[in-house]
């Protein structure tokens with residue numbers, strides 16, 4: 001099946017994404033996905049817990065997600 005720009009394709013995390021670019025040799029495509037993707041874990045101040053001191057809060061880990069990512073996919 002020939003893929004073309006505008007077609008639906010699975011993003012690497014399994015969502016429905018849209019093809020926005022296809023390389024000339026048709027071996028690499030770019031898909032844009034509007035879903036949330038896990039990006040990284042960041043340490044943030046945990047203000048629900050008593051602070052250790054005036055300037056030091058306990059920290060907690062927060063997952064950072066990003067929306068709308070463009071992936072290059074080798075096909």
Ligand SMILES: [Zn+2]
Pocket residue numbers: 011012013014015016017033034035036037
């Ligand atoms: Zn996705």
